[in-house]
Amino acid sequence: MDLTLLYRGPLASCDYDCPYCPFAKRRDSTAQLRADRAALERFGEWATQQTDDRLSVLFTPWGEGLVRSWYRRTLTELSHLPHIRRVAIQTNLSCRTDWLADADPGTLALWCTYHPGQTPYDRFLTKCRDLAERGIRFSVGIVGLTEHLEAARRLRADLPGHVYLWVNAAEGHTYTDAEADVWTALDPLFPYSRRPHTSAGLPCRTGESVISVDGEGTVRRCHFVRAELGNLYDGSYRAALRPRACPLAVCDCHIGYVHLETLPLYDVFAGGVLERVPAPAQHSARITTIAMRAEASK
Numbered sequence: 001m002d003l004t005l006l007y008r009g010p011l012a013s014c015d016y017d018c019p020y021c022p023f024a025k026r027r028d029s030t031a032q033l034r035a036d037r038a039a040l041e042r043f044g045e046w047a048t049q050q051t052d053d054r055l056s057v058l059f060t061p062w063g064e065g066l067v068r069s070w071y072r073r074t075l076t077e078l079s080h081l082p083h084i085r086r087v088a089i090q091t092n093l094s095c096r097t098d099w100l101a102d103a104d105p106g107t108l109a110l111w112c113t114y115h116p117g118q119t120p121y122d123r124f125l126t127k128c129r130d131l132a133e134r135g136i137r138f139s140v141g142i143v144g145l146t147e148h149l150e151a152a153r154r155l156r157a158d159l160p161g162h163v164y165l166w167v168n169a170a171e172g173h174t175y176t177d178a179e180a181d182v183w184t185a186l187d188p189l190f191p192y193s194r195r196p197h198t199s200a201g202l203p204c205r206t207g208e209s210v211i212s213v214d215g216e217g218t219v220r221r222c223h224f225v226r227a228e229l230g231n232l233y234d235g236s237y238r239a240a241l242r243p244r245a246c247p248l249a250v251c252d253c254h255i256g257y258v259h260l261e262t263l264p265l266y267d268v269f270a271g272g273v274l275e276r277v278p279a280p281a282q283h284s285a286r287i288t289t290i291a292m293r294a295e296a297s298k
Helices: 030-049 069-079 098-102 121-134 146-158 177-186 190-194 281-296
Strands: 002-008 054-059 084-091 108-113 137-143 165-168 210-214 218-222 225-231
Touching (some): 069 098, 069 108, 098 121, 108 121
Parallel strands (some): 002 054
16 A cells, blocks of 8 residues: 555644644643653554554644654655655754754655744754755655745745745635735745635545644544544554545645645645645646646636
């Protein structure tokens, strides 16, 4: 089986306090952190044993995972396994980066987000440059708020040319065409994020080759559909995997709509779906064309 897993354990604490963050943060107690560590280690052990399958894993914690040693260790260990195609995590990059020296850069990747006001710009940029020097695959993104525009432009100018800078539409924000054009100039794929995608009844890879897993091992098709497909650890989920249409009216999050079969994003991000890294630079013209078509179809 060739399977992509989106793992989200109970961790909900974050070292940042972004006012625009839609996630419900808490201060995790010692007991909650121990529970998250145990859940992650259980998942890592399961993934290690699935040698007959080809796995791709994206960790999507509610909080910041890489400030916790067990996330760094699990990513490092999984990156060296031959049946792991890719292991990636969403992160604010507040952690140190020296731990990456022990990881396999051919397998491990990072989905990084810059949050102005939460960390000094130069500190974040230095870490990005360190990732590039280490040969780590990564993308960098920012939330498309007006007050972030200058920081986004500065990032695009200062990041290595091969690093993709993505822009997420702000939660609940409506963009005029003029505003969208400004962000699209920085991220040609912004039109995909600008508006929610109508998804009801459309074919989606989630529930067939992509699944969501929580800390208890409960398997769902994605983070946004609550119906359960079984449990990861007793194997009951496997019999439930099959082609499925989306039951929701719209899908407005990249980790959801990237898997819609009606969108060309598996081609756009070929080889980098989990870490949000588009196909190599020679495809940039095609990516721009696809994005323009996406905007025209809205």
